[in-house]
């Protein structure tokens with residue numbers, strides 16, 4: 417079996433007849449199943465059910481999803497094309513509310529298409545695909561760059577705790593938190609990884625363990641509730657996580673359970689780093705209170721591997737994400753560099769367009 421990272425999202429072919437292909441992440445690690453998206457509705461279902469997941473990867477799927485949705489409008493008048501484009505972008509951007517990257521990528525491709533108001537629908541479709549490809553290329557280069565910035569912080573033989581999955585499957589590039597670890601491994605720093613299983617959907621146990629194992633990096637899976645003991649025993653020197661949305665002051669939304677890890681890391685004097693590209697920042701939100709948190713179906717908690725594990729119909733609290741206050745974050749590693757201390761001025765300075 418190849419040990420190359422799997423490509424979670426890819427576009428095959430030209431704008432008019434090409435196809436959007438996804439790896440079905442719900443089938444991993446048992447099966448590597450590639451799905452061809454045949455409609456906007458199929459793609460929205462795939463994003464909602466986490467067949468494709470991880471903030472940058474759903475951004476990428478959304479960017480190509482705009483092209484997919486507009487293939488049916490290649491013969492429209494420019495006015496009808498623009499109306500259908502707005503409609504498709506609105507649908508896609510709303511499927512998962514927390515990850516900034518989804519709306520960011522979809523709106524970017526939409527805006528590019530709307531700029532071509534006088535072009536034929538076919539020309540606009542080509543322009544949409546070109547912009548989606550730009551999103552993919554920039555995304556890959558941001559991943560490589562933040563991986564290098566992060567790896568430069570690590571020492572040899574560290575134990576690193578991570579949560580959820582922030583690797584190639586979640587980004588379409590080298591990864592964010594796992595990108596740093598893959599880079600450190602390539603540099604010969606011998607990182608040892610502890611992966612929280614990440615209840616209820618087990619992204620850590622299923623996906624992070626799968627990706628690291630394929631890359632030949634030692635990985636140990638633990639129940640989320642074992643993290644405190646891991647830290648108390650001195651088994652980890654650092655926590656690295658990804659992010660779904662970062663407010664202007666650095667408050668960070670990531671997979672549910674991340675906030676608890678940050679509190680534990682502070683108690684145990686362990687550095688806690690967030691790794692995320694600039695497309696994850698939402699500078700219009702002053703702080704984390706404004707971040708929309710997706711609440712998911714309670715059956716994700718009521719069942720394990722299809723078997724009910726609670727009394728029938730029991731009430732469930734199932735937020736998919738939580739918000740870690742900036743004060744608990746040692747640094748945010750993005751493609752522009754390492755932001756520390758984490759505060760509005762350091763964030764705005766780092767993300768300001770180069771003059």
Ligand code: MRU
Pocket residue numbers: 466469470471472515579580581582583586587591592593619657658659660670671672736
């Ligand atoms: O619900 P998911 O699996 O999409 O959640 C993913 C995460 O929380 C990741 O940590 C985050 O998107 C960063 S991925 C680079």
